[in-house]
Amino acid sequence: MLTNKLFVVIGVITLIFIGLFVYLLFLDRKTQRLEKELDELLKKQSKNT
Secondary structure (H helix, E strand, O other): OHHHHHHHHHHHHHHHHHHHHHHHHHHHHHHHHHHHHHHHHHHHHHHHO
16 A cells, blocks of 8 residues: 555656646757847847948
C-alpha cells in the first residue's frame, strides 16, 4: 500500500518536472525568436540613419 502511494508521488513529481521542462523550452524558443526580430529591427534602423 505504501509503495503504491510512493509511485503516485514520484509520478506526479515527474510530470511536474516534464511540464516545467517543456515550458522552459517553449519560452527559450520564443525568446530567441524575439531577440532575432529585435536584432533585425535594430539593423534596419541603423541602416536608415
